[in-house]
Amino acid sequence: MDIGNDYKLKRKVAIVTGSGCGIGKAIAISMIKKGIEVCIAEIEEHLGQDVKRLMNSSGTRVEFFQTDVSDENSVNDCCDFVKKQFGRVDILVNNAGNRGLLPSKDISPKFWESVLEVNLISTFRCSRIFGIEMIRQGNGGNIVNVSSIASLSTFPMRTSYIAAKAGINGLTKTLALEWASYGIRVNAVAPGMTRTERGKDMEKLTFGSLREDLYTPRIPLGRRASSEEIADVVTFLVSEKSSYVTGQIWFVDGGWTTRGTL
Amino acid sequence: MITSGKFSLKNKVAIVLRVEEQYGKAIASAFSEAGALLPKKDNSSNPRDAVLNAISEYGNLDILVTTPVYGKSEPAESISTDQFKKNVDLNLGQIFFWCQAAAEQMSIQKPTGGTIINVSSVSGVVGLPGQAAFCSSMAGVNAITKTLATEWQECGIRVIGLGAGFGKDFSELTTLEILLPDGRLGHRRLRENVLINTNELAQIAIFLASDAAKIINGTTVYADAGWLADGYWE
Numbered sequence: 001m002d003i004g005n006d007y008k009l010k011r012k013v014a015i016v017t018g019s020g021c022g023i024g025k026a027i028a029i030s031m032i033k034k035g036i037e038v039c040i041a042e043i044e045e046h047l048g049q050d051v052k053r054l055m056n057s058s059g060t061r062v063e064f065f066q067t068d069v070s071d072e073n074s075v076n077d078c079c080d081f082v083k084k085q086f087g088r089v090d091i092l093v094n095n096a097g098n099r100g101l102l103p104s105k106d107i108s109p110k111f112w113e114s115v116l117e118v119n120l121i122s123t124f125r126c127s128r129i130f131g132i133e134m135i136r137q138g139n140g141g142n143i144v145n146v147s148s149i150a151s152l153s154t155f156p157m158r159t160s161y162i163a164a165k166a167g168i169n170g171l172t173k174t175l176a177l178e179w180a181s182y183g184i185r186v187n188a189v190a191p192g193m194t195r196t197e198r199g200k201d202m203e204k205l206t207f208g209s210l211r212e213d214l215y216t217p218r219i220p221l222g223r224r225a226s227s228e229e230i231a232d233v234v235t236f237l238v239s240e241k242s243s244y245v246t247g248q249i250w251f252v253d254g255g256w257t258t259r260g261t262l
Numbered sequence: 263m264i265t266s267g268k269f270s271l272k273n274k275v276a277i278v279l280r281v282e283e284q285y286g287k288a289i290a291s292a293f294s295e296a297g298a299l300l301p302k303k304d305n306s307s308n309p310r311d312a313v314l315n316a317i318s319e320y321g322n323l324d325i326l327v328t329t330p331v332y333g334k335s336e337p338a339e340s341i342s343t344d345q346f347k348k349n350v351d352l353n354l355g356q357i358f359f360w361c362q363a364a365a366e367q368m369s370i371q372k373p374t375g376g377t378i379i380n381v382s383s384v385s386g387v388v389g390l391p392g393q394a395a396f397c398s399s400m401a402g403v404n405a406i407t408k409t410l411a412t413e414w415q416e417c418g419i420r421v422i423g424l425g426a427g428f429g430k431d432f433s434e435l436t437t438l439e440i441l442l443p444d445g446r447l448g449h450r451r452l453r454e455n456v457l458i459n460t461n462e463l464a465q466i467a468i469f470l471a472s473d474a475a476k477i478i479n480g481t482t483v484y485a486d487a488g489w490l491a492d493g494y495w496e
Contacts, residue, residue, distance in 0.1 A: 072343055104362060104413050105369075112355055120350065120398060125343045132339050151401075154409040154480075162409050163354055163402040170401030173389030178338050247389060 008240040010035035013086040015078065017069050017126060018096030020047025022196035023146060026227030027093055030235045032060045036091065039082050041067035043096075061086070069096045069122035079129050088137055091238045092130040094123040094168075095146040100160035112160045119164035120171070127175055131184065140183025142238040145172050147190040149253045165190075169249045176247030185246040187237050192253025193224040220255030268474040272297030276325035276471070277316055279360055285329035285381050285426070288460035289467050296468045298325065309356075309363035322371045325471045326364035328357045329381045330400065335392030349395035354402040361410055361421065368419050375418025377471050380407050381463070382425045384486050400425075404482045411480030422470050423482025427458050427489045458487055 009031070019028040020042035028038050032055045040062065042048035048064040055062045065081045068074040082089055100107070100115035123145055134141030150158055151165035169188055176186040193215060216223065233252050236242055251257050276298040280286035290300055301316040316323050330353040361378050368376035385393055386400030404423050411421040466485050469475055484490055 104358075104410055105366060107358070107362065109355075109359065112358065116350065116355065117347075120402075121343065121347050124338075124346045124394065124398070128339055128341070128343065128346075135339060151405060154405075154412045156409075156413060159358065159406050159409050159413070162405045163358065166405030167350065167354065167398035167402040170386060170389070170397040170399070171394055174391065174394045174397040175338055175389075177389045178391045178394070 009235070009238070012036045012090040012238070013039070013082065013088055014091035014093060014238070015039045015041050015082055015089065015126075015130060016093040016095060017041045017067065017122075018043075019093075020044050020051055023191060023194060023227045023230050024093070024095035025051055026231035027095060027234045028062075029055060030228065030231035031091075031238075032058050032062055034235055034239075035060055036235075036238075037061040037086055038063075039078070039086065040064045041069070041078050041096075043068050069094075069126055070117050072125060075122075075125055075129050079133060083133065088139075089130050089133045089141065090139075091142045091144075092126060092134075093144045093146070093234060093238075094126050096122060097146065097164075099158070100164075101157050102160075103157055104159045107160055115160035116164050116167075119161065120167040123168050124171060127171070127186075131175070131179060134184050135179070135182050138182075140185075143175065143184065143186045144234050144237050145186070145188040146234075147172070147188040147249060149190055149192045149251060149256050151190055151249070152251065152257050172249060173247045180246060185237075185243075187242075187245060187247065188249045189230060189234050189237065190249055190251045190253065190257075191225060191230045192251070192256040193219060194230055195224045195226055218256070218259065219253075220259055223254065225252065225254060269469065269472050270297055271325070271468060271472060273299060274324040274471070275299045275301075275316055275320040275322055276327065277301065277312055277323065277364065278327045278329070279357075280329045280331065283329060283331055284429070284460050285463065286327075288464045289327050289329070289381075292461065292464035292468055293325075293327075293471075298471075309360045310366075312360075313363045313367045317367060323364060323367045323376060325377050325379070326360060327379045327381065327467060327471070328360050328403075330357070330383065330396070330403070332383075333393075333396060337392065338394040341394060346395045346398075350399050350402075353396060353399035354406075357403055358406055361406070365410070365414050365417070365419055369414065369417040373418070376420075378410070378419065378421045379467055379470050380404075380421070380423050380482075381467070382407075382423050382482060384425055384427050384484060384490055386423075386425060386482070387484075387490055407482055408480050415479060420476070420479045422475075422478055422480070424463065424467055424470060425482045425484040425486065426463055427484065427486025429458055429460065429463075458485060 018024040052064040067078040148165040172188040278290040382403040386404040407423040
C-alpha cells in the first residue's frame with residue numbers, strides 16, 4: 001500500500017497494545033514504516049524491546065513501555081509516559097488479547113473473567129484512558145480495536161472469547177457514536193485466520209474445524225492472512241484516507257464470514 | 263395468543279431470571295398463564311442452586327429465560343473501568359453461567375433437551391450513546407446465543423435470542439427527546455408507535471419457548487417494531 005503525504009500519518013503518535021508479537025507487532029511495524037511514531041505497549045519486556053531494536057534504525061521514533069492492559073495503574077502510567085515522551089496521543093490500537101479454549105460446560109467463573117478482562121474490559125480501559133486524553137487535546141483521534149471473525153461466526157470451545165470479541169464490536173459502535181463530536185473515529189478490524197507465532201500452537205489442536213488442513217479449504221481466498229495484511233488495513237483506518245469511516249467492524253478474513261457453509 | 267397444541271407451555275418447567283425486573287416479571291407471569299410451571303423458591307441467587315430447586319420441585323427443566331438489566335446512561339469517559347466490568351458481569355457473564363447451569367441439567371435429564379431464551383436488545387446490533395457497557399454486553403449475549411446453540415444442539419438444547427426494542431414500561435427510554443452532544447435537545451430515532459411493552463415481548467418469548475418454534479435455533483429474533491430496519495429517512 002502506497003501511503004503518500006495525503007494519508008497524513010507522518011509524526012502522528014500511536015499506542016499499540018500487545019505489539020511485541022503477532023498481529024500487534026505487524027501493526028506497530030506497518031505504522032512505523034509509514035512515519036507514525038509508536039509506543040509499543042507490551043507486557044513482555046523482551047518482546048517489546050526486540051520490536052523497538054528492530055525498528056530503531058527506521059528514522060521514526062519508537063519507544064517501549066512495559067504495560068499490563070489488565071492493570072488500571074499500568075495503563076495510566078503508559079499514558080503518562082506517552083504524553084511525556086511524545087507530547088500527545090493521536091492513535092490507539094487495542095490489540096492485546098488472549099484466547100479462551102474450553103467447552104462451554106467446563107468454563108469456570110475465573111476462566112471466564114480472565115478472557116473477558118484481557119480482551120474486552122482492557123479495551124474499554126485503554127479506550128477510556130487514552131480517549132480522555134484525545135478529548136482533552138481537542139484535535140480528534142483514532143481508535144482501532146482488534147476484534148475477530150469469532151465475533152460473528154461461531155467456533156467450538158470459545159464462548160468466552162466470542163463473548164469478549166462481540167463485546168468489542170458493541171463497544172466500538174457505542175464509542176464511535178459518543179466520541180464522533182470530538183472528531184475521534186472508532187473502528188474495529190476483525191481478522192480471519194492469520195499466520196502468527198502464537199498461532200503455531202493452534203496448529204497442534206486437533207478438534208473441531210480449527211485444524212488448518214480442515215479450515216483452509218473453507219476460506220474463499222484459500223489461505224490464511226499474513227499479519228501484515230491485517231496491519232495494513234489498521235494503518236489505512238487510522239489515516240486521513242478513511243476519514244469518513246467510523247463505528248465500523250471491518251472483517252479482514254479472506255471471505256470467511258461471507259461463506260455460509262463449511 | 264394461541265397457547266394450545268404446539269404453542270402451549272403446559273407443564274413445561276421454566277426458570278425466568280430476574281422476576282423482580284420488568285422483563286422477568288412480564289415473562290414469568292405470561293409463562294404461568296400459558297401453563298408453564300415456575301419454581302416457587304426465589305431463583306435470583308445462584309444458577310446451580312436455582313436449577314436444583316426446580317429439579318427438586320418438578321423433576322426436570324425445560325426452559326430458561328435470561329434477562330438483562332438496563333442501567334442509566336452515562337458518557338463512556340466518565341464510567342470507571344470497575345463500573346464497566348460490573349455491568350458486563352451482570353449482563354453478559356452472569357447470563358453465560360445461567361445458560362451453563364441450565365444446559366448441564368438439560369443434557370443429563372431424560373429425555374435430554376430444552377430451550378434457552380436470552381433476552382437481549384437492539385443495542386446488541388447498533389451502538390447507543392451512553393450505554394457502552396450495555397451495548398458491549400448485548401453484542402456478547404447475541405454472540406454466545408449462536409455459539410452455545412452450536413455446541414449444545416446435539417443434546418437437543420435450543421438457544422435463542424430475543425432482542426427487545428425500546429420500551430414503554432421498561433428502561434429509561436420512555437421519552438422521545440435526547441440530549442445531543444452539543445447540548446441541544448434532539449429527537450430520538452423513535453416514534454411513539456415503535457415503542458413496545460413487556461407483555462408484547464413476553465408473548466414472543468412464549469412462542470420461542472414452545473414446540474411450535476422448534477426449527478428456530480442459534481439466532482436472535484428482534485421485537486423492535488421495525489426500528490433496526492428504519493434507515494431514518496424522514
